[in-house]
Amino acid sequence: xxxxxxxxxxxxxxxxxxxxxxxxxxxxxxxxxxxxxxxxxxxxxxxxxxxxxxxxxxxxxxxxxxxxxxxxxxxxxxxxxxxxxxxxxxxxxxxxxxxxxxxxxxxxxxxxxxxxxxxxxxxxxxxxxxxxxxxxxxxxxxxxxxxxxxxxxxxxxxxxxxxxxxxxxxxxxxxxxxxxxxxxxxxxxxxxxxxxxxxxxxxxxxxxxxxxxxxxxxxxxxxxxxxxxxxxxxxxxxxxxxxxxxxxxxxxxxxxxxxxxxxxxxxxxxxxxxxxxxxxxxxxxxxxxxxxxxxxxxxxxxxxxxxxxxxxxxxxxxxxxxxxxxxxxxxxxxxxxxxxxxxxxxxxxxxxxxxxxxxxxxxxxxxxxxxxxxxxxxxxxxxxxxxxxxxxxxxxxxxxxxxxxxxxxxxxxxxxxxxxxxxxxxxxxxxxxxxxxxxxxxxxxxxxxxxxxxxxxxxxxxxxxxxxxxxxxxxxxxxxxxxxxxxxxxxxxxxxxxxxxxxxxxxxxxxxxxxxxxxxxxxxxxxxxxxxxxxxxxxxxxxxxxxxxxxxxxxxxxxxxxxxxxxxxxxxxxxxxxxxxxxxxxxxxxxxx
Amino acid sequence: xxxxxxxxxxxxxxxxxxxxxxxxxxxxxxxxxxxxxxxxxxxxxxxxxxxxxxxxxxxxxxxxxxxxxxxxxxxxxxxxxxxxxxxxxxxxxxxxxxxxxxxxxxxxxxxxxxxxxxxxxxxxxxxxxxxxxxxxxxxxxxxxxxxxxxxxxxxxxxxxxxxxxxxxxxxxxxxxxxxxxxxxxxxxxxxxxxxxxxxxxxxxxxxxxxxxxxxxxxxxxxxxxxxxxxxxxxxxxxxxxxxxxxxxxxxxxxxxxxxxxxxxxxxxxxxxxxxxxxxxxxxxxxxxxxxxxxxxxxxxxxxxxxxxxxxxxxxxxxxxxxxxxxxxxxxxxxxxxxxxxxxxxxxxxxxxxxxxxxxxxxxxxxxxxxxxxxxxxxxxxxxxx
Numbered sequence: 001x002x003x004x005x006x007x008x009x010x011x012x013x014x015x016x017x018x019x020x021x022x023x024x025x026x027x028x029x030x031x032x033x034x035x036x037x038x039x040x041x042x043x044x045x046x047x048x049x050x051x052x053x054x055x056x057x058x059x060x061x062x063x064x065x066x067x068x069x070x071x072x073x074x075x076x077x078x079x080x081x082x083x084x085x086x087x088x089x090x091x092x093x094x095x096x097x098x099x100x101x102x103x104x105x106x107x108x109x110x111x112x113x114x115x116x117x118x119x120x121x122x123x124x125x126x127x128x129x130x131x132x133x134x135x136x137x138x139x140x141x142x143x144x145x146x147x148x149x150x151x152x153x154x155x156x157x158x159x160x161x162x163x164x165x166x167x168x169x170x171x172x173x174x175x176x177x178x179x180x181x182x183x184x185x186x187x188x189x190x191x192x193x194x195x196x197x198x199x200x201x202x203x204x205x206x207x208x209x210x211x212x213x214x215x216x217x218x219x220x221x222x223x224x225x226x227x228x229x230x231x232x233x234x235x236x237x238x239x240x241x242x243x244x245x246x247x248x249x250x251x252x253x254x255x256x257x258x259x260x261x262x263x264x265x266x267x268x269x270x271x272x273x274x275x276x277x278x279x280x281x282x283x284x285x286x287x288x289x290x291x292x293x294x295x296x297x298x299x300x301x302x303x304x305x306x307x308x309x310x311x312x313x314x315x316x317x318x319x320x321x322x323x324x325x326x327x328x329x330x331x332x333x334x335x336x337x338x339x340x341x342x343x344x345x346x347x348x349x350x351x352x353x354x355x356x357x358x359x360x361x362x363x364x365x366x367x368x369x370x371x372x373x374x375x376x377x378x379x380x381x382x383x384x385x386x387x388x389x390x391x392x393x394x395x396x397x398x399x400x401x402x403x404x405x406x407x408x409x410x411x412x413x414x415x416x417x418x419x420x421x422x423x424x425x426x427x428x429x430x431x432x433x434x435x436x437x438x439x440x441x442x443x444x445x446x447x448x449x450x451x452x453x454x455x456x457x458x459x460x461x462x463x464x465x466x467x468x469x470x471x472x473x474x475x476x477x478x479x480x481x482x483x484x485x486x487x488x489x490x491x492x493x494x495x496x497x498x499x500x501x502x503x504x505x506x507x508x509x510x511x512x513x514x515x516x517x518x519x520x521x522x523x524x525x526x527x528x529x530x531x532x533x534x535x536x537x538x539x540x541x542x543x544x545x546x547x548x549x550x551x552x553x554x555x556x557x558x559x560x561x562x563x564x565x566x567x568x569x570x571x572x573x574x575x576x577x578x579x580x581x582x583x584x585x586x587x588x589x590x591x592x593x
Numbered sequence: 594x595x596x597x598x599x600x601x602x603x604x605x606x607x608x609x610x611x612x613x614x615x616x617x618x619x620x621x622x623x624x625x626x627x628x629x630x631x632x633x634x635x636x637x638x639x640x641x642x643x644x645x646x647x648x649x650x651x652x653x654x655x656x657x658x659x660x661x662x663x664x665x666x667x668x669x670x671x672x673x674x675x676x677x678x679x680x681x682x683x684x685x686x687x688x689x690x691x692x693x694x695x696x697x698x699x700x701x702x703x704x705x706x707x708x709x710x711x712x713x714x715x716x717x718x719x720x721x722x723x724x725x726x727x728x729x730x731x732x733x734x735x736x737x738x739x740x741x742x743x744x745x746x747x748x749x750x751x752x753x754x755x756x757x758x759x760x761x762x763x764x765x766x767x768x769x770x771x772x773x774x775x776x777x778x779x780x781x782x783x784x785x786x787x788x789x790x791x792x793x794x795x796x797x798x799x800x801x802x803x804x805x806x807x808x809x810x811x812x813x814x815x816x817x818x819x820x821x822x823x824x825x826x827x828x829x830x831x832x833x834x835x836x837x838x839x840x841x842x843x844x845x846x847x848x849x850x851x852x853x854x855x856x857x858x859x860x861x862x863x864x865x866x867x868x869x870x871x872x873x874x875x876x877x878x879x880x881x882x883x884x885x886x887x888x889x890x891x892x893x894x895x896x897x898x899x900x901x902x903x904x905x906x907x908x909x910x911x912x913x914x915x916x917x918x919x920x921x922x923x924x925x926x927x928x929x930x931x932x933x934x935x936x937x938x939x940x941x942x943x944x945x946x947x948x949x950x951x952x953x954x955x956x957x958x959x960x961x962x963x964x965x966x967x968x969x970x971x972x973x974x975x976x977x978x
Binding site: 096 | 747
């Protein structure tokens with residue numbers, strides 16, 4: 001349906017836009033920037049900070065540009081005297097309730113309120129201090145919540161409800177006491193929060209930030225008795241460049257150099273355990289299918305991926321009746337930890353008690369995951385510290401390393417070798433694609449029937465994707481799969497996951513295998529990734545991920561030579577006894593508030 | 594201007610409301626609406642939007658379901674006339690809702706009843722049950738339910754009220770869209786004050802002329818006032834609109850009236866020197882009904898502080914100018930009183946109040962500065978010393 005065009009004038013310049021366009025969007029088309037705080041491209045309109053007010057001819061009040069649709073003949077001024085005065089006052093009001101300890105603040109330099117203040121502020125504190133006194137909530141290992149920095153824009157609330165369907169955060173109280181809080185004001189760690197960190201990505205100030213472990217990691221590096229190894233998640237290598245103003249970019253080699261310069265003893269790769277995940281999870285899927293189809297056992301299908309700790313906690317809270325459907329595989333981060341402190345420690349002859357495993361993740365939920373009591377398969381805490389891409393960016397800045405001038409370096413061996421199948425874990429659909437590349441080949445002896453191994457139907461930013469692969473001419477040992485159409489679905493963002501789960505639960509959808517990533521667009525849009533985020537940025541990160549895959553020499557997990565080696569010398573069989581001890585886990589229901 | 598105030602008896606007059614409805618149902622929607630437009634009736638909640646136009650907009654919307662809401666969330670400090678109307682003439686309110694339903698094409702009505710008025714629930718429910726029986730006899734499909742508020746002032750704002758009815762937090766919505774196109778549950782909704790609905794019924798009974806003949810060009814008809822404060826005759830009075838405040842004070846004052854707060858906490862404070870030139874009506878100072886009289890024993894600082902404490906607490910808190918602005922106005926006058934800030938700080942606060950009026954999301958924040966500005970302008974010395 002073609003849309004009606006609406007003609008209006010902004011600052012005396014005519015513009016014609018689609019009906020339903022907001023004044024803010026129309027002004028952008030004319031390259032007029034209107035400051036915003038509560039507005040976010042990923043979220044529904046709020047219109048509550050009022051920083052974006054503009055003057056409309058014939059209207060007494062100043063409408064909010066983000067919340068007001070254009071109308072025919074409208075005349076808008078974005079920078080009139082009235083607008084400027086109101087905007088300045090509004091920013092001053094926000095500053096009067098904001099704990100502006102900018103020099104100490106983790107978000108300094110990234111804070112949207114700071115930016116607006118820099119643009120509009122005259123330097124004098126006009127209004128009285130009405131800051132609230134509160135304790136910073138550090139109950140969660142992932143997310144720190146400081147109400148004194150909150151400007152009540154409700155982006156976090158909209159993120160938590162609209163994008164994620166978690167609703168851990170809500171608006172409570174009214175008037176001067178209005179704040180963003182949890183069920184009965186409980187600490188963040190005691191509520192339904194999945195630690196996905198999407199709220200952090202969208203908080204304009206530092207009211208919500210990750211718990212940062214930069215000092216602890218530096219302390220470990222400085223400690224001569226500690227042997228500090230670092231692992232890097234797939235999605236971090238295409239986004240770390242954003243911390244240095246370089247945009248989303250393939251920078252694996254620079255990432256490795258930077259980590260080595262920071263002083264890590266070994267720079268290793270979560271991509272290796274991503275490949276391992278495929279071996280374990282692929283085998284688990286085929287085993288479940290065999291049990292269902294041949295042995296007639298009542299096994300939980302569809303099987304669902306378990307790499308995303310935000311998604312896992314969501315299931316534990318919201319769909320506790322479906323925990324058996326989750327793969328028992330630990331996430332690649334948590335497969336890496338125990339292997340580093342057993343297999344690897346043995347190989348390099350180190351005492352695991354003196355080892356420190358640090359991981360660089362696009363994720364805040366990984367901090368919580370590493371703290372889970374189940375994650376001590378090695379006999380020690382498997383992963384000691386989890387840093388977000390942002391924290392690593394901060395460390396590199398602090399260490400005075402000029403990221404853009406670094407030469408490319410390679411990961412250390414062992415636990416550093418990986419395939420293209422592993423790197424695509426970073427984008428929605430990537431685990432599914434990697435699993436299909438391997439499982440199809442194991443069963444049929446042939447490559448997946450997609451050009452250049454690129455399984456296009458599972459890629460892209462659609463909220464819920466479906467793909468079916470017909471399995472034909474199987475190897476004799478897989479005869480029970482002959483002619484089976486393997487049905488898969490992929491969801492990213494927990495709102496999409498919830499929709500999919502409801503369909504699975506009520507039986508209206510039938511799948512064998514489901515991939516879910518808690519964050520919109522998958523790990524590349526993770527809660528620990530550089531700020532800002534929006535669809536355009538996430539698409540660029542995804543494009544870089546797939547480019548990285550194409551450039552890899554090996555693109556199927558089962559062909560990773562290190563994978564072959566670890567099964568020969570240590571794990572023996574996927575799903576075998578040692579795998580079970582080190583690489584698999586279990587889940588438990590959690591309360592829904 | 595006449596020097597007498599004129600008492601009127603339309604709202605509480607006993608009428609055969611079923612007869613009015615029966616006759617009205619034989620007319621067309623447009624005829625009903627045109628009468629309301631012609632009468633010049635404007636919303637009696639305080640904002641004063643032309644009622645007939647509101648009904649017309651709702652009528653013109655195509656939708657599978659439309660709603661009528663009676664806004665009985667009477668929360669403005671100093672207003673208590675809706676309570677009285679719902680006590681004395683509840684069936685006229687219900688009939689007004691049915692009339693609006695007929696005129697706009699809505700089959701479902703809701704009364705959003707102020708939480709503190711829950712004591713009215715048993716009698717009101719009984720009246721509704723009987724009314725439903727009456728409507729069956731008239732063969733008209735319209736049902737009414739009561740929705741109890743929970744005590745937030747902001748829920749008197751029409752879109753916050755609808756959010757509250759939908760089970761959400763009572764926060765005003767962005768407008769447009771307006772309720773007549775997207776209201777309760779996203780459906781076209783005409784939301785009217787209790788008193789407005791009764792007047793609409795009376796206009797259907799009497800025709801628009803009688804109503805139009807009362808009042809002034811901008812403020813047709815009469816209005817129910819809630820008179821309180823330093824007055825020997827506090828209570829509910831239906832008066833013709835357009836009177837001067839001087840006449841009003843002569844009738845209701847105690848002989849020592851120094852100021853009248855017209856329109857409740859969100860209204861304007863008029864000092865004695867302006868009584869003569871102040872018209873009560875849309876061309877002068879409009880009011881949802883609240884008239885609070887203050888004599889010379891009252892401290893205007895305390896009065897203003899009370900109002901600002903009220904707004905500081907009753908702002909929903911979502912938009913910056915209202916949430917923080919109300920706090921700043923309150924803290925600001927306290928700071929000036931204590932000498933922490935110089936008297937000139939009041940000028941700074943008046944600039945802030947201009948921003949609140951221009952940039953707040955809803956009527957609450959836009960009108961919260963009214964008492965501030967009018968009291969500062971009239972009684973600046975009482976704030977400073």
